[in-house]
Amino acid sequence: MDVPSFARWGDAADAVALPDGVRELLGLRExxxxxxxxxxxxxxxxxxxxxxxxxxxxxxxxxxxxxxxxxxxxxxxxxxxxxxxxxxxxxxxxxxxxxxxxxxxxxxxxxxxxxxxxxxxxxxxxxxxxxxxxxxxxxxxxxxxxxMCGLVDIDHVSRTATLQAGLRGPRAEELLGDAGLTLGHFPQSFQFASLGGYAATRSSGQASAGNGRFDDLVLGLRAATPTGDLDLGRAPRSAAGPDLRQLLLGSEGAFGVVTELTLRVRPRPDAHSYVGWSFPSFEVGSAALRALAQDGPLPTVLRLSDETETAVGAATGAGAATGCLAIVGLEGPADDVAARAAGVERLLRAHGGTPLGGEPGAAWLDGRYRAPYLRDALLDAGALAETLETATFWSRLPGTYRAVREALVTALGAGALVLCHISHVYAAGASLYFTVVAPQADDPVDQWRTAKAAASDAIVASGATISHHHGVGTDHRPWLATEIGPVGTAMLRAVKNAVDPAGILNPGVLIP
Amino acid sequence: MDVPSFARWGDAADAVALPDGVRELLGLRExxxxxxxxxxxxxxxxxxxxxxxxxxxxxxxxxxxxxxxxxxxxxxxxxxxxxxxxxxxxxxxxxxxxxxxxxxxxxxxxxxxxxxxxxxxxxxxxxxxxxxxxxxxxxxxxxxxxxMCGLVDIDHVSRTATLQAGLRGPRAEELLGDAGLTLGHFPQSFQFASLGGYAATRSSGQASAGNGRFDDLVLGLRAATPTGDLDLGRAPRSAAGPDLRQLLLGSEGAFGVVTELTLRVRPRPDAHSYVGWSFPSFEVGSAALRALAQDGPLPTVLRLSDETETAVGAATGAGAATGCLAIVGLEGPADDVAARAAGVERLLRAHGGTPLGGEPGAAWLDGRYRAPYLRDALLDAGALAETLETATFWSRLPGTYRAVREALVTALGAGALVLCHISHVYAAGASLYFTVVAPQADDPVDQWRTAKAAASDAIVASGATISHHHGVGTDHRPWLATEIGPVGTAMLRAVKNAVDPAGILNPGVLIP
Missing domain, CATH: 3.30.43.10 (Uridine Diphospho-n-acetylenolpyruvylglucosamine Reductase, domain 2)
Structure with missing residues (x-):
């Protein structure tokens, strides 16, 4: 379909065709x-x-x-x-x-x-x-x-770099790469999103297990507000009151415009190992990921698809696993990668995993930024396709998983495909990332809003957070009110009024 | 001296005598x-x-x-x-x-x-x-x-525990220890300080290198404010707007009263190794600590005394090193401790360190909570004794160290002892902890306020933070204003007014 670039993802040159069989799988007619x-x-x-x-x-x-x-x-x-x-x-x-x-x-x-x-x-x-x-x-x-896309400074001693907020991922990696460094932050939007956007939305990259979330990388920031400038970050960590950096991170342009960031950087890894693992079930695989997150060694990338996502991947040629496919990526100095790989393998085998070798890892790396292009192809074909995500503590994760799946299937009908993977892990919990594909109804916007509301209700009712890494925007505002309560909401409003009394900054986002 | 308990540290039964030679070293007359x-x-x-x-x-x-x-x-x-x-x-x-x-x-x-x-x-x-x-x-x-000193809940799956905020360190460790768990948070005030206090001041324990700061451990919190309750923390990490937990952490009772905390816990370590290392200079030792913080393996405890602190320690029997003494502590599963110990030794040797064996480690462990008692003995003997601390990025650390030392020596005279150690390390920077001992002037309060102001000016002028782990209180307020600027100050004031419109909560602390 000839959809102009303003209504598509990314570069038209990278558009992908719908894999064979998807139309039939979804029963798409027109x-x-x-x-x-x-x-x-x-x-x-x-x-x-x-x-x-x-x-x-x-x-x-x-x-x-x-x-x-x-x-x-x-x-x-x-x-x-x-x-x-x-x-x-x-x-x-x-x-x-x-x-x-x-x-x-x-x-x-x-x-x-x-x-x-x-x-x-x-x-x-x-x-x-x-x-x-x-x-x-x-x-x-x-x-x-x-x-505003320049490299301001590299501090090799402290392993930090100060970069302008308009820099996009690939260019930032290029500038740092010339100095042998990397941010190691690779969200699905990597090719287009900016560092300022990462900060303003608390982005989490695919390598978050090893390299941390973007908010972990932010050591200092400069922001312009309608009432003056903010220059924060005199030390990696401090007890000089509340951490105001954490108030700008996730502020989605409502408190100020981040113009410059001082970020943690690390040496470019000289070794990579990306392999697939198969687990008999999402439950068994989740327990294995939890063990790695709690006892280590922690891989750089760690993901686990549920049974449906694994089966759909296999059916469309993107994987070969039965059960549940996990991707385990390790990056770093060669001896460190080898040592961690051995530890990871020992632990995953002990937790019921079967190694699948490098092919699933290579396939995942090859397609890691492709999903949004695939969404365009699905929209062209008359499908509704969207993602949503959440996070919670490990003990609540199964309940959240079941509740959100059920809400989506109920809202969209049995013909909908609801896929899920764990994409980010912590010692205490993990994120769940859902992908939904269904035939479009007459009004697909309304169709999705209904389904998304049901999923969001389920997320909040299960005790999980309304967003692990996409942010609040306008879509999640009603659920944020429940999550932080009236006192939390009053805190956000107070900060907003203090720094932006006329309310000109991105009005309508974030604050319930 | 017979000083009643309300004017001394801790338990009178644990009071210590002044080590031999200290009176002479300081020229204390009366x-x-x-x-x-x-x-x-x-x-x-x-x-x-x-x-x-x-x-x-x-x-x-x-x-x-x-x-x-x-x-x-x-x-x-x-x-x-x-x-x-x-x-x-x-x-x-x-x-x-x-x-x-x-x-x-x-x-x-x-x-x-x-x-x-x-x-x-x-x-x-x-x-x-x-x-x-x-x-x-x-x-x-x-x-x-x-x-309010109870254990509310342990979530073994998520490795978290919910505890009441009035619990003190030893009792919290006892309650968790019964379940095979530990917080691993051991500040010098461990025997008396409460969990709520740790949270409200962003405490950092002696094992922060391995176990994180207290703010790293806080996954959820409940607080009462004059305008209602706050219940925060539905996931380890979230993108649902700014992290409001980080606004309560370090709020020093000015925004609300923390009543309950959900904290990361870990299995009690079954192996310990505490050893001393000697470095030829503070500069060489600092570079070695930096290498460990940036490239690992990271010990659980990592500290380095400067030349003066090392010499005073040796003269008063608390150490045997020439140059600069470092304490390296490792805790965890036995095989993990052994593997990390080997990696640490390799790296520290490569960075000019000489191992001193277990004796300095045992001496440090034995005396880790004793310094405040020693201060009472010094005060009894007519000395002024106090500590202050800061943190900054590695590249600024030597400048901050020199400037603060010079400010203190200038203010207190050549007879003052100014000792320093690095007590907490991060990939991007570290803390500096200064101890000052001098003969008391006629008005020791005024004497210290003058010296402390000079040191605080030097800290801020060198680009460091006014506090790494003691907090702001009333003493650091003027310097916090410089550190966070007028916009940061306006943010704190706005939050304060929103949650505590009558201003009843700990008035006078924190907010410039």
Whole structure:
């Protein structure tokens, strides 16, 4: 299907075809309707405000292409709406600041003129993080951080690097790689998401078991707020009051615009080992992952698909396991990888695992960033496809798994495929990542919203968190209110009012 | 000297004598003046308010002994003031709540009647954390958490335990030990400090290299605030907005009273190895510690004394090293300890270390909680003795070390002993812990305040944090303002006003 880039994931050149048999598996009868030409709302901002913004930041675009490219994130709902011509989230203008001072200047002008400002990194939010509430504002601008993409400093002694927030994953790895270093942060959105976005949403990469989450990597940060700058992080850890870095991490552009990050870096690994393991059941495999997370040695990457995900993978050629497929990746110095591999193998065998060799590992590595492209192909074919995720303590995990699966199957019907894997582990718990594929109903947006609400209710009722690594955005706000309660909500509101009294920063996200 | 317990550290039975030679080393001529009988201010709270408080919490004491025992923390300034009869920080009453509901009820009554509430755990603050600003309030009460000392639950699958916040270290270890578990958190205040205090001040234990800081152990918490309860922590880690747990950790009783904590626990180690190492200089030793922190294997305990601390230790019989003494402790399963010990030895030898065997390790273990008792003996003998600490990135550490040393020596004169050790390490940086001993001037409180201010200025000017693990209290507030800036300060104030609009919670601490 000829879907323009503003309504698809990533680079058109990397689009994938639907694997054989998927149409039949899902009983898909007809492809999605053709894509409508989106009707952009007229630019609302008056000329004098645009002039004031241009005085703060020279790079201002108000053309259709720029506005459309910043009209939404990349959730399935975002894509479905764009496909049917709904681009009402498009900003009036796109500003591309050159440096921290321009960001700060834009926030001052926007405060005076009541312009909503949506910080925009890679544009890959899947929780409605780029869908601002425009009511009550003179207009909306996207603050595209793409020009702020430099390496500021490397501190080899402390193994830290200071990088601008607009840098995207591959370029950051390139800059650090020249110095023999890596961040080691590889979320599925790696090719497009920005460092600032990672920080603002508490991203978690596929190598989180070994390298930590992105919030673990953040040692210092600089942010511009409407009321002034924040420069935080004088030590890796401190007892100088609450850790305010942790208040900016996960703030989704509602408290400030992160412009610079000081991050933990590590030497580029010189050895890699990615292998597959098979477990007789999700329960047995989960216990094996738990043992690794609690007693070590901890792999760099550790994932376990449930029976359905394993079977679908096998049926579409992406795996050969029966039971449940686990991927175990180790990276580091060669002797360390060898020693850990031996320890991992001993423990996984003792927990009922059967090694499958390097082929499943290589297949996983090859396809690690491909799922969002596959989603486009599924949408083209008339399927609904989306993911959601959560995390909780190990003892609650089976209950959360069952409750969410049941909620999705009930909402979407027996024809839906509900796949799940554990993608991130901790000593005390783990995340669950669900993928849902079903034939589209007449209104697939409504179809998904109903299913997602049921799943979110199940997550919260089971005691799990509404998001392990996607964030809150607009989609998860109602459930965040339950999760943090009225006092937690009051804390977030108070911080928001203190740093952004006019409420211009990404209005409508995060805060219940 | 016969100093009553309210003006000394810990248990009188554990008091220590001054080692031989210390008087001469310091040129101490005469002992401290005799201790004055403290004049307690009259109870300010009117009878109807006391009645209302008693209705909220049955256990209320207004006797002199209870008030004196809660009159101050355990900084040298606190002790010096108590020794000279100043007990103006004494609360009007001491309340000992039985459960969370009583804590919440006390906060409601205190809000209505404008009573300042000072949450009191072990009473071991060394930064003026128990020295409330009483002006503008009807009176002050200490909320002693000592009765809330139960084990609520152990989750063996998730390796977590839920414990009441008034539990002290030894009892918590006893309760967990019955189940084969340990927290592994051993700060110098271990024998007296409470779990709630650890959380409220971001405590860091001597085994932090291997077991993490206390804030690393906190997975969930329950707190009472004047505006309602907070129940946080549905997963080890989450992307559901900013991590609000991190806002309560380090909040020093100013945002709420932590009543219950869900903590990471681990199996009790079945093997221990504590050995000493000698390094030719602090610089060489620091580089060796850095290598362990960055490349592993990481010991459980890792400390390095500078040349002066090592020499003083040797002169007073607590060590035998020339150069700089390091203590390397390993705990865990026997095979793991053996494997790590071999890796540690290889790396430390390669970095210029010489092993000293188990004797220095045993001596350190034996004396690990004794330093505060030694301080009492020094105060008795007419010496000023106090500690301060900071942390920063490895690349800044030598500059911070030099600047703080110089500031202290300049302020206290050449006769002062300024000792330092690295007590906590991270991949990106480490802490510095200074001990200062000098002959007392005519006004030792003023003498120390001047020296401490100079050291604090040097810490902040060198880019380090004003506290790595003691907290902010009242003593560090001016420097916290520089560290987090006006926007950070506004954030703290906003949260405070949101959860405690009457400002009754530990007024005067933390917030600049």
């Amino acid at each position: 492809p999605a309707p053709p894509v409508a030409r989106p009707a952009l709302p007229p630019v609302r901002l008056p000329a004098d405000v645009l002039d004031a913004l241009a005085a703060a930041c020279a790079d201002v675009a108000t053309g259709d292409a720029a506005r459309l490219a910043h009209a939404a994130g990349r959730s399935t709902e975002d894509l479905l709406r764009l496909r049917r011509g709904e681009a009402d989230g498009a900003p009036d203008a796109v500003l591309r600041p050159a440096d921290h001072a321009e960001v700060a200047a834009v926030l001052r002008v926007a405060t005076v003129h009541r312009v909503a400002v949506v910080p925009f990194g890679g544009g890959t939010s899947v929780v409605g993080g780029l869908r601002p509430v425009a009511g009550g504002f003179a207009g909306t601008v996207a603050l595209d951080m793409g020009r | 002992p401290a003046p005799p201790v004055a009988r403290p004049a307690l201010p009259p109870v300010r709270l009117p009878a109807d308010v006391l009645d209302a408080l008693a209705a909220a919490c049955a256990d209320v004491a207004t006797g002199d002994a209870a008030r004196l025992a809660h009159a101050a923390g355990r900084s040298t300034e606190d002790l010096l003031r108590l020794r000279r009869g100043e007990a103006d920080g004494a609360p009007d009453a001491v309340l000992r709540p039985a459960d969370h509901a009583e804590v919440a009820a006390v906060l409601r009554v205190a809000t209505v009647h404008r009573v300042a509430v000072v949450p009191f755990g072990g009473g071991t603050s060394v930064v003026g954390g128990l020295r409330p600003v009483a002006g503008g309030f009807a009176g002050t009460v200490a909320l002693d958490m000592g009765r």
